[in-house]
Amino acid sequence: MVCDLQLRTATPEDLEWIHELRHRVYAQELGQHAPDPSGQLRDGLDGDNVYLVAARGAARIGFVSLTPPWLGRYGLEKYLMRDELPLLADDDLFEVRVLTVEPSWRATAAAPLLMYAALRWIAVRGGRRVVAMGRSELLDMYLAAGLRPVGRTVHSGAVTFEVLTGSVTELTRLAMDRYGTTLERLRSAVDWRLDVAFAPRPDGCEHGGAxxxxxxxxxxxxxxxxxxxxADVLDAWFPPPPGVRAALAEDPAWAARTSPPTGAEGLLAEIATVRALPTETLAVGAGSSDLIFRAFGQWLTPESRVLLMDPGYGEYAHVTEKVIGCRVDRFRLRREDGWRIDPDRLSDAVRSGGYDLVVVVNPNNPTGRHAPVAELRSLIAAAPARTRWWIDEAYLGYVGLTESLADLAASDPRVVVCSSLSKMYALSGMRAAYLVAEPATAALLRRWTPPWPVSLPAQLAAVAALRDPAxxxxxxxxxxxxxxxxxxxxxxxxxxxxxxxxxxxxxxxxxxxxxxxxxxxxxxxxxxxxxxxxxxxxxxxxxxxxxxxxxxxxxxxxxxxxxxxxxxxxxxxxxxxxxxxxxxxxxxxxxx
CATH class of the missing domain: 3.90.1150.10 (Aspartate Aminotransferase, domain 1)
Structure with missing residues (x-):
């Protein structure tokens, strides 16, 4: 156990020590590199790598370097071409490099803590997979952490390395399951100066709302x-209209103690009227998250293939990957394209991907970009018949409700539209939402909806809100x-x-x-x-x-x-x- 250990990102003063420790270990001790008269060992990625340092007081103990994907190159490419190791082409791959600890500290928790710090740093930067070169004689340590060999061995000087990889989700789960008690003890003993939380949330998802x-x-x-x-959550800046406030204030004691209509019949009728939709195409829930969990839990299994937009609303990745365990791919939106969906590129991806579900948030959160409804209609029409489309229209009011795909969802079994009454209608605290699907799909979801899914205050507020479009x-x-x-x-x-x-x-x-x-x-x-x-x-x-x-x-x-x-x-x-x-x-x- 190491007490009073500080974990930090490298300071300018740390770099000389890092180069000197590298030389002592990899040139003089291990013979991986030839000794250098300067007594320092540098690397071609030094100008771009991120370094995490462990120290105790003034004594530096060890470091680990990280190569993020946005650099466009990895240290491993000195030994293997991308066609030899295809995972190097992954957009979310982070490389963990040269984990190095001073000899007198190698029997302590310093190395595992540096590995854990690297995992946390990668996780909060959106990393989904790591790759590393682990010295063959230390392979057991890497295997215990959850990394697995890819079947490639690298020789560098007198040192042999195994190429290892692992998913960030699985590595995090293993760390918390296997070492959670130890990490919790260390939390109070470690001076954690990294710009990431020491531990993930218990459910592994950053929901926002801090x-x-x-x-x-x-x-x-x-x-x-x-x-x-x-301003960390996307609640409306404005209050609900006077009609909503009057509905809630008229008899709050009655609204609090009274059971609501069992199936939210009045709310369903109001949605049907306002949106010009058949009632049998609707299902309601306590917010869009309720509908997402319920619908996806019915439709998807660990064998299901799902395509998500990236960047995209994190709840979808959480439900599909961490709750259900689906096989999830990302459709990469590009900053150089203004984060807009390229319809031709998305159409190609959907036709060739064999997806059970494609999720599109429109306008997208967090990019805020809107895909024109005509483009989406064309995309869906050209997609394979087996592919279901989930269209999340939580922010559509800011564009215009004429851009909704609700009418298509009411008749096409491949399309479901989810619409929150929270963000657009200043009712986030009420938790009310609805989805639109062809009658058979909507009926199945209503069958799996518990009675009284939306509270009476929420139903009162939602109905009053829908009656005041102006x-x-x-x-x-x-x-x-x-x-x-x-x-x-x-x-x-x-x-x-x-x-x-x-x-x-x-x-x-x-x-x-x-x-x-x-x-x-x-x-x-x-x-x-x-x-x-x-x-x-x-x-x-x-x-x-x-x-x-x-x-x-x-x-x-x-x-x-x-x-x-x-x-x-x-x-x-x-x-x-x-x-x-x-x-x-x-x-x-x-x-x-």
Whole structure:
């Protein structure tokens, strides 16, 4: 056991020691490389790798280096071509390299902790697979961690390595199942200075909504909500209309103690009327997450093949991969394409993929991009008959309800539309949503719906909301104005800060390399009671540098801009360190 061990990202001062320790171990001790007169061993990826360092007091103990996929090259490519090791072409592959510990510390927990730190760093940057070269004589240590040989052996000097790989989900599950008790003991003994949480959430999914922890989930200090800017969740900035508030206020005691209509019949009838849909094509749930879990649990098995957009709403990956265990592929959206869906490329992927389900969030969360309804209709028409399409329209009001595919879903058994009444209608706390499917599919889901799925207050509020379309149209239009104003203010944070504004009630801020990570900025903003969302866990495409911000009212938007500005100032590296720092540390972008 190692107490008082510090885990951190490498500082400029660490780099000389890293090069010197490398030389002592890999040149002098192991004979992998020829000795160098300088007494230091450098690598071609030094300028881009990320280094995690273990130290105790002033004594540095060990380090591990990480090569992220956005560099476009890996250390392994010095030994194997991509056609020899196809996993090197994976978009979410992180390479773990040269785990090295000082000789006097090799019998301690230092090496396993560095491996665990690397896994956590990769997981929160959207990594889904790791690859590593493990020395053959240490193979048991890597196998115990969950890595598995790929059948390739690499010889370098006098050292033989096994090429190993593992999925981040499985490695994390194994770490928590096998070593969770030990890790929990270490949590209080380790000075964890990385910009990631020490442990994942118990269910393995980053759902968002950390702002409520500042208010208090025991509900004893709800007055704290007055000082918190909750821009990490995409709740509406505006209140529900007067009709909703009147419905909830008329007799709250009765609404609280009274069982609701068993099958939400009145809510279903109102949805059918407002959306011009047959009632038999509808099913309701306590929010879209309820419908996702229920429907996917009925349709999918571990043998099912699913295609998700990437970046995309994290709940879909959680349900399909971690809850059901489906075989999931990603359709990569590209920043250079403005994160828009390329219909021809998606059509090719669907026709050749043999998918049971394709999920499209439209407008997409977190990119905010909208795919025109005509394009989606064409895509679906050209897709194989076996492929079901799940269209999530939680933010469609910000584009226009005429862009809905609900009418197609009501008649085509391959299409299901899910629509939340939370985000667009300022009813997130009520938990109400509905889906549209052809009658047989909708009937099956209603059969698997428990009685009283939506509370009476939620049904009252949802019905009143649907009866006031003019109010919401006005608020949706006002949201566009507020978003543009917020984007303009955030764009003034610096020429290297890129603001991506789309069509929904949120936007994205991309931070430059060489500065603080998204996690650092998000954590610093919390000191100002401003909560934002680090998008890093959703996709490696964000490179750990993208922050999503929900549009709020004018006053709260001003607080967001002020907190963001103050955080960047607080986290800005010392100019003296920048002048003297090697390029490798600047590229790592998270010197603490």
């Amino acid at each position: 702002s409520f922890t500042a208010i208090g989930t025991d509900f004893r200090n709800l007055h704290r909500r007055q000082r918190i800017v909750a 109010y919401y149209t006005d608020r949706w239009l006002r949201t566009h104005v507020l978003r543009r104003q917020l984007a303009a203010k955030l764009a003034g944070l610096g020429e290297n800060v890129i603001v991506e504004e789309a069509v929904a009630n949120f936007l994205t801020v991309n931070l430059p390399t060489g500065g603080p990570s998204a996690a650092q900025v998000v954590n610093e903003c919390r000191r100002h009671d401003v909560y934002l969302r680090d998008l890093s866990p959703l996709s490696s495409r964000y490179q750990g540098r993208s922050v999503r911000i929900a549009v709020k009212d004018t006053a709260e938007n001003a607080r967001i801009v002020a907190a963001f500005h103050a955080s960047l100032d607080e986290l800005r590296p010392d100019p003296v360190s920048l002048v003297s720092a090697p390029r490798s540390v600047l590229a790592a972008g998270s010197a603490l």
